[in-house]
Amino acid sequence: MTKLNLLQGTLDLIVLRALAEQPLHGYAIAQHIREVSQQRLLIEEGSLYPALYRMEKKGWIGSRWDTTDKGRRARVYSLTAAGREQLAAERANWEALTDVMARILGQGE
Amino acid sequence: MTKLNLLQGTLDLIVLRALAEQPLHGYAIAQHIREVSQQRLLIEEGSLYPALYRMEKKGWIGSRWDTTDKGRRARVYSLTAAGREQLAAERANWEALTDVMARILGQGE
DNA sequence: GATGATTACCTAGACATTCTAAATACATAG
DNA sequence: CTATGTATTTAGAATGTCTAGGTAATCATC
Secondary structure, three states, rough: OOOOOEEEOOHHHHHHHHHHOOOOHHHHHHHHHHHHHOOOOOHHHHHHHHHHHHHHOOOOOOEEEOOOOOOOOEEOOOOOOHHHHHHHHHHHHHHHHHHHHHHHHHHHO | OOOOOEOOHHHHHHHHHHHHOOEEEEHHHHHHHHHHOOOOOOOHHHHHHHHHHHHHHOOOOOEEEEEOOOOOOOEEEEHHHHHHHHHHHHHHHHHHHHHHHHHHHOOOO
């Protein structure tokens, strides 16, 4: 099982989806994605944190400082209403793209 | 039916797949993709031509100048053996990614 | 109480890919 | 002779991800 290449543009969708479940801090988001993907998707911190800042700036997520169960300070992110809309839009785009790709890849067989 | 956002990294796969069918010149590749995707995927020229140069440099495709049925000079690209391998690899990566994404998007329902 | 592993965040700079926006040139239709 | 379609080329901007560092606190272990 080789490591997967993440495609540019999918990280936002993945993060929004994770936060739709429950509020999480950055480190926990990375862990969560690793688990759900069965170790196949490894999000680098240098990708994740800047992505979180961008999304907060766009109003899709909000954050507050909190203490984790491990007793450490962490910035916990949660979805906003705009974020829920964005999630729906990106999910729809993703599904449309996979449809088109299936046509393209399958065509001629 | 809105226009789809192409994800960074999928263009090579799409082009390789198109050339697996038959040799084509750049303009025809763009048309072909538009048709197969039912007008949903519009590849810009500024994306396509640089992508073709990159792929030729990597040895995945080869080219020769030829005359089209419309009587014009055109650079016709075709898959190399390495290109066929690359196509298989990228197709496998794409399929693995859609599997993982399906898990992520579906999880918790 | 030193050491190392884990948790948690931050950031600069490199890199790759796609897009916008232009230009060139030839063919054909009107 | 003008507009439209065919066909290629390229510069530069925009975007997003990664590499590769850094800080700091907690916990287990020796």
